[in-house]
Amino acid sequence: MIEIDGSYGEGGGQLVRTAVALSAVTGKEIKVTNIRKNRPNPGLKQQHLKSLETAAKICGAQVSGLFPGSSELFFSPIEIKGGKYDIDIGTAGSITLLLQCIMPALPFAKEKVELTIRGGTDVAWSPTVDYLQHITLRALEQLGYVGSVTLRERGYYPRGGGNVSAIFKPCKLHGFHFRKTEENEKFGEKLVGEEGFEEESQKRKIIGVSHTSNLPAHVPARQAEAAESLLLEAGYGSRIDVQSHESFSTGSGITLWTGYCGGSALGERGLPAEKVGRRAAEEIIAELRAGAAVDMHLADQLIPYMALAGNSSYTVRELTLHAATNIWVTEQFLNVKFRIEEKEGLFEVSVDG
Numbered sequence: 001m002i003e004i005d006g007s008y009g010e011g012g013g014q015l016v017r018t019a020v021a022l023s024a025v026t027g028k029e030i031k032v033t034n035i036r037k038n039r040p041n042p043g044l045k046q047q048h049l050k051s052l053e054t055a056a057k058i059c060g061a062q063v064s065g066l067f068p069g070s071s072e073l074f075f076s077p078i079e080i081k082g083g084k085y086d087i088d089i090g091t092a093g094s095i096t097l098l099l100q101c102i103m104p105a106l107p108f109a110k111e112k113v114e115l116t117i118r119g120g121t122d123v124a125w126s127p128t129v130d131y132l133q134h135i136t137l138r139a140l141e142q143l144g145y146v147g148s149v150t151l152r153e154r155g156y157y158p159r160g161g162g163n164v165s166a167i168f169k170p171c172k173l174h175g176f177h178f179r180k181t182e183e184n185e186k187f188g189e190k191l192v193g194e195e196g197f198e199e200e201s202q203k204r205k206i207i208g209v210s211h212t213s214n215l216p217a218h219v220p221a222r223q224a225e226a227a228e229s230l231l232l233e234a235g236y237g238s239r240i241d242v243q244s245h246e247s248f249s250t251g252s253g254i255t256l257w258t259g260y261c262g263g264s265a266l267g268e269r270g271l272p273a274e275k276v277g278r279r280a281a282e283e284i285i286a287e288l289r290a291g292a293a294v295d296m297h298l299a300d301q302l303i304p305y306m307a308l309a310g311n312s313s314y315t316v317r318e319l320t321l322h323a324a325t326n327i328w329v330t331e332q333f334l335n336v337k338f339r340i341e342e343k344e345g346l347f348e349v350s351v352d353g
Contacts, residue, residue, distance in 0.1 A: 002028050002332055006035035006071070009325030013048050017101035018304055018326055020052060020075055022333040024059040024105040025308065029076035036071075043069035047093030047119070051101035054087055058102055058113065082111030082170075089119030092160035092249070094126035099149070099166065104304040106168040107145060113168045120155045121162035122211075122253040127297060128264045129154075129164060130209055130255035135262045136301055139294065142176040143309045154213055156251025156266075175311030178260060178293035178302075206231055206284060208240040208256035210277065212267070215252055217244040219273045223254045226277030231256075234285045254280045260294040260314075261287040290317035292346050299323050299349065307336045310353030315346040323349070 004019050016032055023030045036042045044052070049066055052073070056063045060078035089098060095117045106113050121129040127136065129151050137147060147168040155162020210224035224240040231238045240256070252267030254277055263284030265276045287295040292315045294302065299316040300323035306312040307330045316323075319340060327338045327349075341348045 002030045004030060004032045004329065004332060006032045007037035009328055010321045011038050011325070012036055013045075013051075013097065014100070014300070014322060015325055015329055016044075016048065016073065017051060017097070018104070018329045019333075020055045020101055021104040022304060022330065023075050024055060024061070024077045024080055024102075025108055026333050027077055028333060029074070032073040032075075034071060035073060043071045044073070046091075047089055047097065050087065050089045050093060050119075051098045054085065054098060055102050055105070057085060058109070059105065080105050080109045082109045082113050084114045085116070087115060087117045089117065089160070092120035092123050092155055092157040092162075094123050095119045095121055095155075095162060095164050096127045096129060096132045099132065100301070103147065103168065104308065106147065107171045107173055107308070109168070109170050111170065115166045117164050117166065118155070118160070119162055120157060120160045121151060121164060122154055122251065122266060123157045124266060127301075128253060128255045129162070131257070131262050131264055131297070134207070134255075134257045135260060135295075135298055139178070139260050139298055139302060140305060142178070143305050143312065144171055144174045145305065146171040153247050154211060154245065154249075154251075155247075156213065156249045156253075159249035161248030173305065173309035175306075175309050177312060178314035180291055180293055180315065206236050206238040206256050206258045208238065208254060208280070209243060210240050210252075210254040211243040211245070212252040213245045213247045214250040215244070219252055219267070220244055220254075222273035223252065223267075223277035226274040227254060227256065227281040228277075230278050230281040231285065234281075234289075236285070236288070252276065256280050256284045258284070258288070260298055262295055262297070263287070287317065290346065292317045296320050296323075300326050303327055303338075304330050306351050307331075307334045307338075307353070310336070310351065313348060313350035315343070315348050317346055319347045319349065
């Protein structure tokens, strides 16, 4: 049995999600203690429970400690199975964080896994569904990962109601070295003007989506316009799709991406749409100006996959506590050792194997 101190490093839900995923892969039972010990509301929350319940179903695990506020978890996997699963997180629990709990294990399933998940697609403190589709999964493809996520309906805080379908197939992971942004130009899309001529820009193009539900159509347009204006000032062309829907929950957001870098922001009551757009633009501009291979959010998500694939690396402008914690957890399960070096103002993270 592997014992994990849930208060180590970042000490949040991600530590538990990574530990459970790698427990499923390795077949090693785990005991996680002090779960979210230093948080205002320690222990497991409802959305953590749904993630862990789903992981247990997929790998036939024996599990205890699954209740709200639990500070200790026992998880003993048997076999990663395929099949179809219908999951309702309830309210606006993050769909992308639930997927983080199971995705590293799914290449090792006996057959493909098909999921229908209801919950939050665009909620605070988690990757947006657009980020997952256009950045995370695109990066994982380079490691041989085979999976797709389709957005059916958006769900915002606090009501949720979002709907996503996903398919993941068994696959063999392989190493990949993520290079600097300048070498990823193939991911930038060419912008074509009204007369069919390609617009010139000093730097590559940024793609995005600005969306709302149950709000006036000018809100996503203003978000997009503010983002486009700031990006243009920074020397980046952009094309941002504007979407206005009527659905179960009310909210707004914007996600921008190019290559392995992104930026996103969510609307809030009383927050002008222009500020939402600018926040997303500022985030991706900071990443692109640093010249790293991946952004800070992708950097921590990639850790378990890189360890499973072996012989992989990336550069990032800052190694977050999330990434450092994910490295520590991953090294508890797999016979790997990550190397971290500072080079030309960036952090290079690599793993052999």
